Amino acid sequence: MRAVVCKEFGPPERLVVEELPTPAIGDQQVLLDVAACGVNFPDLLVIENKYQFKPPLPFTPGGEVAGVVKAVGAAVTTLKPGDRVLGAPGFGGFAEELAIDARLCVPIPEAMSFDVAAAFLFTYGTSHYALKDRARLAPGESLLVLGAAGGVGLAAVELGKAMGAKVIAAASSAAKLAVCREHGADEVIDYAREDLKERVKALTGGAGVDVVYDPVGGDFSEPALRAIAWEGRFLVIGFAAGPIPKIPLNLVLLKGAQIIGVFWGSFTVREPARHQANVRELMDWYVTGKLKPRISARYPFARVAEALNDLAERRVRGKVVLIP
Numbered sequence: 001m002r003a004v005v006c007k008e009f010g011p012p013e014r015l016v017v018e019e020l021p022t023p024a025i026g027d028q029q030v031l032l033d034v035a036a037c038g039v040n041f042p043d044l045l046v047i048e049n050k051y052q053f054k055p056p057l058p059f060t061p062g063g064e065v066a067g068v069v070k071a072v073g074a075a076v077t078t079l080k081p082g083d084r085v086l087g088a089p090g091f092g093g094f095a096e097e098l099a100i101d102a103r104l105c106v107p108i109p110e111a112m113s114f115d116v117a118a119a120f121l122f123t124y125g126t127s128h129y130a131l132k133d134r135a136r137l138a139p140g141e142s143l144l145v146l147g148a149a150g151g152v153g154l155a156a157v158e159l160g161k162a163m164g165a166k167v168i169a170a171a172s173s174a175a176k177l178a179v180c181r182e183h184g185a186d187e188v189i190d191y192a193r194e195d196l197k198e199r200v201k202a203l204t205g206g207a208g209v210d211v212v213y214d215p216v217g218g219d220f221s222e223p224a225l226r227a228i229a230w231e232g233r234f235l236v237i238g239f240a241a242g243p244i245p246k247i248p249l250n251l252v253l254l255k256g257a258q259i260i261g262v263f264w265g266s267f268t269v270r271e272p273a274r275h276q277a278n279v280r281e282l283m284d285w286y287v288t289g290k291l292k293p294r295i296s297a298r299y300p301f302a303r304v305a306e307a308l309n310d311l312a313e314r315r316v317r318g319k320v321v322l323i324p
Contacts, residue, residue: 002324003095004304007058009049012305012312015061023099027075030105032087032098035114037322038064039299039307040122040151041240046091047308055091062093062322065100066108066117076102084108086117088268094304096324103272106279109287116293119319123155124282124291125275126237126264130213131159132278133267134260135233139164141210144200144227146220147240148185149176151319154294156213157183162290165211168203170196170220172314179317183292191220200227208232208255221245231256240314294318 003020025031043061045051066086069079079085085105092098108117131137143160147153148169160167161184169180170189177188189199200209208229214221218241225234225247234257252259268275285291297320299307307320 001096002301003060004062004301004322005058005060006047009047009057012044012047012308015047015304015308017301017304020060020095022097025071025073025099027073028101028103029073029099030069030076030079030102031071032065032067032085032100032105033070034065034093034096034098034324035067036065036118036298037062037093037324038118038120038122039311039320039322040064041238041311043094044308044312053090060092060095062095063090064088064118064122065093065098066114067098069105070097072102078102079105079107084110084114084117086121088121094301094322106276106283109283111287112283115295115298115321115323118321119151119293119295120282120286121279122264123151123319124159124293125268125279126152126262127155127159127213128278128282129264129267129275130235130237130262131156131163131211133274134262135211135213135235137163137165137211140166142166142168142204142207142229143211143213144168144170144209144224145180145185145213146170146191146224147214147216147314148180148188149317150215150240150314151316152215152237153213154180154183154318155291157185158291160184160213161186162285168200168209170224176317179294183294195223196220197223197227200224204229211235213237216241217245218243219245222247222251225251225255225257225259228255228257231258233257234259236261296320298323300324
């Protein structure tokens with residue numbers, strides 16, 4: 001089988017595509033015929049040795065896949081050959097075949113294509129957990145989404161609307177904001193040209209936003225916090241801009257606000273029952289048309305470096321996937 005292999009840490013250009021043997025499966029595993037692979041920011045970090053999880057070299061990156069079960073281990077009772085599933089292996093996904101723990105797989109509805117399934121779980125799972133379980137976003141509240149045209153950002157825009165919030169999408173260009181409008185944003189802010197704090201204040205009648213969803217970090221976190229409402233909730237999702245911001249904690253005191261960490265990956269391990277319930281709700285919302293994942297590009301394995309660089313340079317609107 002063909003697979004993308006990281007033999008040395010570094011930029012995406014160092015990745016190679018090689019023939020590898022079909023992996024053997026353990027009792028609790030299934031062998032997956034991979035149809036599509038989601039490309040995510042952690043994939044970029046892990047090949048550069050900048051992620052908290054560090055697989056030993058050489059390894060195949062890729063933490064999000066979809067495909068068909070080819071074989072099951074002796075102890076697997078929940079899946080059978082022929083089942084359509086998505087999976088979150090952590091790494092190993094950029095391959096034609098994957099041995100994965102059956103407990104990390106989720107059946108997908110017939111209405112969901114493999115490329116959409118491979119681009120679904122990380123973004124919608126993260127954003128759903130953030131807004132529902134961490135922020136407890138309520139109908140009628142206001143939500144500011146930073147980096148709103150990216151994968152998790154666009155998912156947060158859609159989910160915020162599905163949960164009854166007024167959604168303000170912030171991104172760095174008119175083209176990106178047009179995409180946010182298409183996915184339900186009520187208002188938009190071009191923070192490359194506009195003052196983020198002042199625009200939020202203007203759009204909320206001076207009250208500020210109830211919830212800030214921040215996957216960006218860098219220079220935008222502090223002005224977003226300054227624009228938060230009394231007893232608002234600031235969700236820390238990630239740091240796509242690079243620098244981790246240093247927040248003046250007096251702002252939290254003055255606003256009576258909360259800064260809330262969102263570690264979806266750890267949540268799925270620590271609370272698998274709640275995670276499965278969340279996934280079922282997301283699947284229901286997809287089938288009923290409330291969620292419309294956007295795939296901006298599909299790449300073959302030979303163009304994996306291009307896919308990762310597009311992600312790094314923030315040229316992606318929604319998600320990109322690899323097709324074996």
